[in-house]
Structure formats: structure tokens, C-alpha cells
Amino acid sequence: MSNSHVIRIPQNSINFRRPNTKKGIKLGFCRVCTCFNLEFMSSKSALLKVFEIIMGSCCEMLLIRFGMSAACDIGEAFFSFHSTVTACLSTTLILMVCYFLSAKTYNLMQQTIFELVFNLFACGTYASASTFIGFASNFSLYPRFLSTSSDAAFPAIVSVYYLGAILSICYGMDAWISYKIFKST
Template identity: 35%
Template sequence: MASFGVRGMSQPLGIKICCCRVFTCINFDFVLSRLGLMKLMQLGLAILCEGLLIKYGVPYADSIGPALTSFLVTTGHCFTTTVLLLISYCFSDKSYGLIRQSLFETLFNAMASCMYFSSASYMGFACVVWLHPQFLVRPGFWAYPAMTATYYMGYAAGLLHAIDAFVAFKHFRGHR
């Protein structure tokens, strides 16, 4: 079973307020586990990337080109799937046991890692070739630093998903 606590064991679920417990349907032990924190970091990076892409990248979509679309699709896909996994794991120990031991999580994280690395590389190319020259001549051109930060965070997200894929593969193979 899961290493973060199993329902029905000695650990009560939810949050204790005065003399009662609330939110007993949520497994907070999972959220505070290594895997839960990794999922939260993946979500945080996806949200930051998506926010920067929309605020600073979309107005210059004609300069950035398909690198913007590629990165937007990557963050949207990875964010949505990670949210669904996190919700499933928080509300159901059974989901954690079934999904984590299947090949789905390994394949998703491996694919997410490849997508983040490729879209971050493409965005890095677009930043150097198309945005950096504009940054040098236009005062207040914030698209270049924002997109640079975005592709660095994309590499970090790709690394997190690669680590998660490795851990999921070990779990799939029966090594915990």
C-alpha cells in the first residue's frame, strides 16, 4: 500500500479543529509526502510558465512563433493531467495504489519530461534569435526576460517529471 498513510490505520484523516475533525475525505498525508510535494512543485512550475506565457508571450506571438504554441500546449497538458492525478491521490488511497502501479504514470511523466525539454529548447532558440535583438533596442521590452525565465522553469519542470517518471517506474517494477 501507500507509504504516506493508509485509511483505517492509526493516523486519523483531516484537520483537527477543537474537538472535531474536518475535511476527513482528503488525505493530507499524501500532499505532505515526497510524491505529493513533487506533484505540487510540478503544478507550481506549470502555473508560473503558463502565466508568463500568456502575459508576456501572447502579445509577441508573431515574433515568437510556434515556440509559444508548443510551450502553451505542453504546460496545459501537463498541468491538467497532474491536477487530475493529485486530486485522485488526495481523495482515494485506492487510486494511488492502482494508478501508481500501472504504466500510466511512468509514461505520462516520461512524455511530460520530453515535452518540457523540447518546448523549453525551442523557446530558448526563439528568445535568442527573435526576442533578444528587440530587447537590445526597445526599452521596457519585458517579453525577452519573461520568456527566458519561462524556458528555464520549463527545464526545471522537465527535470521534475523525469525524476517522477523514474520513481514511478521503480514503483511499477515493485521497488519502493
């Protein structure tokens, strides 16, 4: 039986990405946290992923806390944006945990097209969902906000679609970084 379906890390990419350094944090005469991929945390990809997780969590919190009362007024735009945030946030969080726990996983995933396609998908869905919820909230919530300025749903939804636009840009940058890494392997 052939092992042609097994993805292997080329030896030159291991040495290029991870030079012969000791893993973990040195405390006195011993090293701790040697099972974590601390080198990944200083990369551009990790910083973008942390930012995407924080911004996605803010979007999720605003949607749940303030947007649920206006979900019927906004309609499908609310559910579209909420689905986008949930899917992209959970996938980014899973990738971040896997990369932090295993350098091998990070090196193997960079050789596949998965992260590039996911980041492009997230960029597109955030852009379209932000546009959709922006138009829907301006047409349905803004008149209600003008009549009763105590309504907190409209400012929260405005914040959500601005954060969604920022997330779209971040996922686009992450896709570009993934593409450059993918082409170099």
C-alpha cells in the same frame, strides 16, 4: 463473464502503504476532513506535484501576460511551449486532486504504468519545448530587446524556458519515483 480486466489492490500493499491509522485531523474529541487523503500530501510524489503545478502556473501566466505580444515573432515555438504547459499542468492538477480525494485511486494508479509514461512524456516535451522556445526567442526577440530595452517579452520568455528546463527535471524525478513505486507493487 470473467472479471480478469478489473484491477484490484493487493491486501499486502494496502497494509504496507496505509497502516491502521485514523484518517483526518483530530480536533478535540472528533475528526474532520476524513474524506481527504492527507497521508499522500506528505509523500515525495505529492511535493513534486505541488511544485510542478506552481511552476507550470508561473509559466502559463508569463506566456499569457507577456508572451502573447511576441507570439507572432517567436512563431511555432510559442505555441509548442504553450501546448506543453497546458497539457501537463491540467493532467498534473487532475492527478493531484484525485490522489488527494481518494487513497484507493492513488494505490490503484501506482499499479498502472500511466503515471510513469505521463511523467516521461512531460519530461521530454518540456525539454524539447524549452529548447525550441529558447532558440526562437534568442534569434527573434533578443535583437528587438537590444534596440528597445522597454520590451518585457524577452525577459519573460527567458524565464519561461528556464522554468521549463526545471520542470523537465522535476517530471524526470517524478518519473523515477513512479517507476520505483510501480516496480515495488
